[in-house]
Amino acid sequence: MSDVAPQPEAAVAAERLTKRYGSLTAIEDLTFSVAPGEVVGFLGPNGAGKSTTMRILSGTMAGTSGRASIWGVSVALNPAEAKRHMAYMPENNPLPEDLRVEEYLRLRARLKDVDAGQVDARVNKVMEDCDLVRRASGRLIGQLSKGFRQRVGIADALLAQPKVVILDEPTIGLDPHQILGIRDLIRSLRGQMAVLISSHILHEVEQVCDKVVIINRGRLVAQGRTDDLRRELLPHAGFTVVTKASQTELTALCTAVEPAATVEDGVATDLGWLRYRVVLPAQSPARETLAATLLGAGLPLREIAEERYGLEDIFLAATRRTPAEGRRS
Amino acid sequence: MRHFRTLLAHELRTALLSGNTWASAALFLALMGGIHFFALLECSRAPQPWTPVEATFRLFWLPLLCVLPLLTMRSFAEERRSGTLSALLTTPASTAAIVWAKFLAAWLTWAAFWCAFLLFPWIVNARLGTAGDQRLSDPATLFGGLCFVLVSGLLHVALGILCSCLTRSAALAALLTFIALLGLTAIGGAMDSLPIESWSWLGWLREPAAHLRTFGHLQDFAGGILDSRPLVLYITGMMLSLGLAVLAVEGQE
Numbered sequence: 001m002s003d004v005a006p007q008p009e010a011a012v013a014a015e016r017l018t019k020r021y022g023s024l025t026a027i028e029d030l031t032f033s034v035a036p037g038e039v040v041g042f043l044g045p046n047g048a049g050k051s052t053t054m055r056i057l058s059g060t061m062a063g064t065s066g067r068a069s070i071w072g073v074s075v076a077l078n079p080a081e082a083k084r085h086m087a088y089m090p091e092n093n094p095l096p097e098d099l100r101v102e103e104y105l106r107l108r109a110r111l112k113d114v115d116a117g118q119v120d121a122r123v124n125k126v127m128e129d130c131d132l133v134r135r136a137s138g139r140l141i142g143q144l145s146k147g148f149r150q151r152v153g154i155a156d157a158l159l160a161q162p163k164v165v166i167l168d169e170p171t172i173g174l175d176p177h178q179i180l181g182i183r184d185l186i187r188s189l190r191g192q193m194a195v196l197i198s199s200h201i202l203h204e205v206e207q208v209c210d211k212v213v214i215i216n217r218g219r220l221v222a223q224g225r226t227d228d229l230r231r232e233l234l235p236h237a238g239f240t241v242v243t244k245a246s247q248t249e250l251t252a253l254c255t256a257v258e259p260a261a262t263v264e265d266g267v268a269t270d271l272g273w274l275r276y277r278v279v280l281p282a283q284s285p286a287r288e289t290l291a292a293t294l295l296g297a298g299l300p301l302r303e304i305a306e307e308r309y310g311l312e313d314i315f316l317a318a319t320r321r322t323p324a325e326g327r328r329s
Numbered sequence: 330m331r332h333f334r335t336l337l338a339h340e341l342r343t344a345l346l347s348g349n350t351w352a353s354a355a356l357f358l359a360l361m362g363g364i365h366f367f368a369l370l371e372c373s374r375a376p377q378p379w380t381p382v383e384a385t386f387r388l389f390w391l392p393l394l395c396v397l398p399l400l401t402m403r404s405f406a407e408e409r410r411s412g413t414l415s416a417l418l419t420t421p422a423s424t425a426a427i428v429w430a431k432f433l434a435a436w437l438t439w440a441a442f443w444c445a446f447l448l449f450p451w452i453v454n455a456r457l458g459t460a461g462d463q464r465l466s467d468p469a470t471l472f473g474g475l476c477f478v479l480v481s482g483l484l485h486v487a488l489g490i491l492c493s494c495l496t497r498s499a500a501l502a503a504l505l506t507f508i509a510l511l512g513l514t515a516i517g518g519a520m521d522s523l524p525i526e527s528w529s530w531l532g533w534l535r536e537p538a539a540h541l542r543t544f545g546h547l548q549d550f551a552g553g554i555l556d557s558r559p560l561v562l563y564i565t566g567m568m569l570s571l572g573l574a575v576l577a578v579e580g581q582e
Contacts, residue, residue: 060418080421088419094412098346110335111420 008072011036011164011194012057017066019052019218026052027218030066034211036163037191041205041212042198043315049218050198051091054168057196058088071163084113087157091168093149097142101132101152104141105159112160126155130185147178154185165189167197171204183208206311214318222318226311233317234309237287239278241294242269242303247276249299254278257293258286273302332422333430340434349403354442357396361446364388369453372464380464382450386474386547390514392442393485394507400438401489402503404431405578410497414578428490428574432567436486443478447471477550481543484563485510487570494577517543 010033017030027049034040044050055061057068059079068075071085096104105123114122127133130151136144141152150170157165170186171179179201186208189195199205205212206226213223222229243250247266254261258280266274280286286293291304344350368384371377377384408414417427450466458465492505520541546559 055415058419060415080423083419083421086419090412090415090419092412094416096411096413098343107335107339108420111332111417111422113331113421 013069015067018064020064032213034194039195039209041209044215048215086164087162088166089153089157093153095141102137126158130155146173164194202311216319229314235282237280238307241276244300258284333426336430353399357442365449382470398503398506402499405493406499406502432490473550477547484566487567491570491574494574
């Protein structure tokens with residue numbers, strides 16, 4: 001008989017999670033999951049319910065209804081066991097000011113059931129991983145910069161090698177160098193543990209995450225891989241065209257290759273050149289041939305470029321849609 | 330149990346390094362030193378029916394009201410204000426373990442204060458006492474009085490912990506503890522001084538009043554009488570307060 005518990009399908013599972021404060025509904029019917037080893041971005045505007053959801057998942061707050069589980073263990077029914085599989089770094093990362101970094105991590109390791117003989121080794125390992133050894137290990141936490149405090153929070157989260165790490169705004173208030181460091185650190189966790197990370201820096205999330213979950217006003221509006229969401233939420237392709245042709249000429253050429261093409265009003269740039277935006281359906285074969293068509297027609301053309309839709313565009317599109325549309329998708 | 334031991338060691342270490350603890354200790358010793366000094370002065374002027382140590386212990390409520398709230402006010406209120414309590418609750422340590430560790434650390438600190446007070450009668454006896462005369466530091470009175478403040482301290486410290494759980498403000502927690510302890514001591518004092526036995530219409534109150542005579546408990550302990558009723562009162566009061574503290578922490582988080 002093996003002692004190793006079977007790996008569940010979902011490392012984190014929220015099923016119809018709802019939290020109400022009196023008449024105010026913070027989150028409603030939230031259902032999503034994070035697979036083992038997956039890094040998932042949890043996005044939403046301010047007040048969307050991200051922190052509430054993360055607190056329920058971490059067992060520090062009870063939900064009104066629904067089910068939250070960590071590594072197959074119900075957070076409400078067996079919180080101690082669920083917490084053994086999980087580490088949670090809350091927003092603003094509260095830390096005791098009067099402890100030294102190493103002392104704090106030792107204390108946390110003992111509280112997180114790290115084997116007594118392994119405490120020193122684990123503390124040293126996470127301090128190395130988070131680049132705390134040389135500049136921060138012996139310092140009081142109260143004297144650390146914001147960046148180092150965030151590193152201490154992440155080091156704490158990694159101490160007991162949990163199956164699931166939940167990070168609420170881990171890069172908030174950090175400078176670009178520190179953000180890069182945290183990004184690399186989170187990236188290195190992929191495959192080792194499931195990471196649910198909330199952030200307002202969408203570029204960071206796009207760089208790091210395998211999947212995103214987007215909520216708005218407490219309800220799920222989109223979830224999936226970025227490419228899938230791009231296809232689903234942005235069903236068109238935009239081109240920037242800089243030419244001297246009139247809108248009528250350009251529209252005639254574009255609709256010849258794709259009848260559904262539209263050309264938005266041109267903006268004068270310099271020396272008679274006009275900047276247009278041409279929109280085609282995302283699946284249109286004309287995306288491949290538009291540049292050749294315009295060049296072949298002898299149009300005075302200075303620039304043609306396809307717009308790249310990033311996570312920011314997906315986020316904006318998703319937060320504009322209704323929750324019902326989100327559920328249907 | 331492992332979490333409790335870890336948390337207790339952490340709380341004791343924090344208490345030892347905290348300026349608040351040392352300031353409270355200084356206030357406690359100054360207060361007790363002053364009380365003991367005036368008790369000695371009274372006894373030196375004219376014969377008294379009580380010894381200086383007995384007189385000092387009878388004013389136990391003064392450090393209880395002035396110092397104990399300072400000792401317990403930060404235990405939960407400060408951690409809730411800074412958010413470190415939420416971080417602590419994300420570990421597998423149970424809320425009960427956290428509450429008990431904070432309680433026991435505060436109680437041990439309170440006990441250490443009272444043990445430090447015992448140095449005063451000892452010093453006085455060493456400097457002024459005569460061989461065979463135990464009036465300046467009667468060991469039985471000292472031991473009995475110490476037992477009383479430690480046993481009643483179980484309830485008093487637990488009340489302080491409960492008050493600290495109810496608010497994010499350490500100052501408000503201290504005020505709540507002061508009010509709770511004042512109420513408890515005043516009721517205990519009233520039960521001692523009111524002639525309830527002679528009021529027939531208050532006959533039903535005699536039995537509960539016998540339980541609540543705080544100063545009577547002190548006399549019993551100092552006289553070497555071990556009555557189980559005060560023990561039950563203080564221990565059940567402590568359990569109830571700590572149980573409510575656990576519920577308060579879980580409810581708020």
